[in-house]
């Protein structure tokens with residue numbers, strides 16, 4: 220299971236956070252959010268290489284973070300694209316050719332634990348594509364453009380999807396290449412494989428593995444990390 224390569228897309232604009240700069244540099248318990256995310260993979264014995272993807276203007280700051288946090292597994296910091304999927308594709312390209320199994324994990328998900336990550340690796344072992352997700356807690360309804368409720372979805376078969384997502388390199392590269400050629404866009408990497416008709420396995424995730432998206436998420440992340448101390 221060793222020799223896993225990690226791609227961390229961190230090139231978003233953080234519009235919903237409204238910080239005025241990349242939310243991944245916001246401080247969370249005295250460290251930038253991105254530093255928490257990278258630290259986990261730096262500490263995993265199954266990970267041999269990490270690529271961080273940043274916006275063009277953030278590359279030097281990310282390289283400084285890598286240096287001062289002593290992240291020895293970071294093999295490259297590369298420039299992302301307009302869409303998350305462009306950023307992931309750039310990150311995959313930057314991994315060494317020896318890496319045949321790739322994990323994609325949002326830079327904005329700093330609360331994944333080593334234990335949950337290793338459980339995910341174990342449970343996804345036999346699949347060429349697997350993703351983390353959690354059951355939906357709320358009732359989910361479809362609405363029309365005016366907000367009128369159309370129907371209620373049976374939530375037993377719904378999952379809120381997270382990262383990490385793990386893939387055999389060959390299939391992930393093919394999915395990104397085909398999606399780029401066809402102009403297909405998906406909000407996560409697994410959706411590109413689904414679009415190609417490739418099976419994707421759902422693995423139980425952790426509710427605490429939130430994506431820090433809005434200011435309330437940052438408060439929640441702080442509270443969770445305080446409790447873990």
Ligand SMILES: Nc1ccn([C@@H]2O[C@H](COP(=O)(O)OP(=O)(O)OP(=O)(O)O)[C@@H](O)[C@H]2O)c(=O)n1
Pocket residue numbers: 227228229230231232233234235236272299300301302303304306307325326327328430431432
């Ligand atoms: N072009 C993009 C867009 C997103 N991401 C990354 O993908 C992850 C998930 O995206 P999200 O949380 O939506 O981040 P933003 O796109 O920055 O947020 P927003 O949509 O509010 O601008 C984040 O780590 C983000 O930095 C990226 O690398 N490249």
Ligand SMILES: C[C@](O)(CO)[C@H](O)COP(=O)(O)O
Pocket residue numbers: 303325379380381382406407408430
């Ligand atoms: C990849 C992801 O985090 C899975 O939930 C999510 O799809 C990213 O979406 P966003 O619109 O870029 O936040």
